[in-house]
Amino acid sequence: MALKDLQEWLYGCAHCGTCKDVLNIFSPACPAGEKYQLESYFPSGKMLIARGIVNGILNLDDDDIRERIYACTGCLSCEQQCGVYHHQHIFETVQALRSEAVTQGSLNPAYMVMVESLKKDDNVFGKPKAERGDWAKGLKIKDAGKEKTDIVYHAGCMLSFEPDLWEVPRSAIKLLKAAGVDIGIMGAEESCCGGRAYEIGYDGEFTKYAEHFLETFNSLGVSSVVTSCSDGYSTFKKLYPKINIEMKFETQHMVEYLDELIKNKKLKLTKKVPLQVTYHDPCHLGRHLGEKGVYDAPRNVLKSVPGIRMVEMERNRENAWCCGAGAGVSQSNEELALWTANERLKEAKATGATALVTACSWCEKNFKDAVKKYGEDIEIYDVAEIACKAL
């Protein structure tokens, strides 16, 4: 969205502060606001910054103002809590400010590396494109670019380039194979979905990747793309419809697909996994999808694993506290990202769980980094990793 399109929302916010806390629980809802406490870091503050910028009172060339705009994990908890009619447009406003900053050339150095990497290697980590499929070595899986497959598994940037997380896509493939699914991957030819580029204001890069993704999979004639990346999944579901190209294939998150396989008795989880776990709802798999948020599927999968005992955190489902990694924060503001993650780990630990399970690679990575930094005694898993232990 462009700044000029924001007019309708600029005067919607009365700065009432409802966005700051989870409705009826009254626990903090906004990571940036909670960490920094200044009004400018809360969603209502950002709405007022937008007003100031559109009215020419504030300028995007001020580094500190941009820092506030980028200190938003795009978790949408504010949109969940806000009762005012503009509530579904808060992050759009933040995104529009970021997009305007890019248009004006007021760039965030942390993102310039990421964008250059996207342009050169189709990923956000500055890693060589040729290494993208390395995670799948030894799995004997079809190359979907060359062979016809029913389902394509999309690993996403994080799972492709973060060896510490390779167990996630490898578990996913093992589960799919165990269920007899005709599966393939794009390997080195897989590209970023473009979602992160959109969230940090690089609308052009997003459009490029969205078009590429849609045209590639339309031409391959696959029936479905399954991903373990919640960011990617919400990009497919929520952002790709903004592109004027028909999507001729289904998209599913791995937890939805696993839930179906288990319900249809195509996948049997038999081995006992004696763990007390709590599930963290990724923002991109929940709130980002609105009424279609995926909340039950991951819980269903976990409950079908013998030996698993599930306990819920106070802030769960639509009201889940963010992991801190979203919307480019883990790349530009590690302090905020890890502090936010650690707040969640403390909440998870308070339930008595010994492991936190999630369904998003960005969440998992951020939680693992927070454990390293803050030392909270808790294990971190993806749903697929837990399910795979039960094979």
Added chain:
Amino acid sequence: MIEAVKSRLIERLEKIVGNQFVSTNPADLYIYSYDLTPAEPHSPDIVVLPQSVEEVQAILKIANEEKIPVIPYIAGGNVGGLTIPLQGGITLDLKRMNRIIEVSETDMYALVEPGVTFGQMKAYLAKNHPTLKYTYAFSPQSTGIIANAIVQGLDNLSFRYGAASHWVTGLEVALATGELVRIGSCAASKTWQAIVPFPELDGLFLGWQGATGVITKMAVSLWPNPPYNEAVTFMAMDIEGAYEIFQSIIRTRIPDDLIGTSFALNKAGVAAYEHKKMCLYPAIHRLPDEPEFVITAELTGNTEKELNAKAEAIGEAVKARCKSYKYTGPETVPSTTAAFPLQALGVLSSGGGLNWVGTYGPMSRWLETVKRGCELQDKYDITRSCYTRIMNEGHFAGLRWMIPYDKGDPTLVERVKDLCAEQLDMVLETGFIPYKTPVWAVRRLEEKVSPDWLKLHRRVKAMLDPNSIMNPGRWGMPLK
């Protein structure tokens, strides 16, 4: 503020609270420069967020030494422009001081810091002391408990117990000089249960809009939380009928809360609860078969039988007194006291602006005042939006006309300001006194009060705040 002074000040403030909690960023200064009313914006020079009483004292000492204004701030949602720094200076954002220090089950009070919000208190009591409750304002959950009491807010137990300032049982205040005083039983003992039987010095701080000191701790009364609740509503076809219904219910002494609203405002609130946007512009005029006023009495009971008996008694009282008036009711509806009226904000703030002439006044002049206030709304072609709450078993009433408006529409902003100016003159004439008084209304009020009251008022301010650094330009001292 002179740059050299500012730099020196920033350095000293950063030493007290740490540099991350001192800001001179234009975005922060802009955000703290205005509120949802049409009050003219004024920027602070510096925003500071202390976390302890000692930090507040240290900041005040420096500000007093440098003669820099200090404006206490919690959520800024007072609908009076009360935290707009009229002369710049330091905005003292107290939200980090958010501890509920003590809840006494037996003495039924809670001791809180200034950053504690209604939401936080509600959640805390529900979890830890479910048999007790505080009161809840018609405002968002982020509203500060202390801020609400300082501005003598009206809340959902006001029919029983009056304004929020009446429930204060102890205070700790950092004076402008940085000295720390305790008011009430806490001055002489470890308990915070009562202001009396000391001389009631709390009046030096309550109702002053932060112009005499920074309240760093406050003890407030808690109340038993009966398990059963419901509401009964009546709809009156005219304001006279509404008045009679109120009088009938007042004399029963039954409700916890007794409120009334213009019908259109009630309709907008219902729409907002259903996540719909209902625009009050152009003015919505009542249809002939629609009521003028909706009255709601909130009831609680220890048993269902008690609750039903209360509802029945109210119905009978109204029936007996209001035979000559057209009304409908009683209708029993679920109580809304368990929730904050958050969704109503969708209407009440659509456009980002909300203004009102909020007042307290005598029930004996209620009918005349409501009628004239609504007629003024008609004159300005603004939807009738009267909101009234009967206080302290009918000894006085809270009364206001809630006017949401679009802050981006300068013509409408002027219309709203003109209406409010005329409503203010009218209420002062009928004996209603503005509360959460915006500075423009303070100046009008000062013209009306007796010169000796004004002299005493200013003498008190000068004694407590000799360098006039505490939220200057409001109560006790006009702008120079």
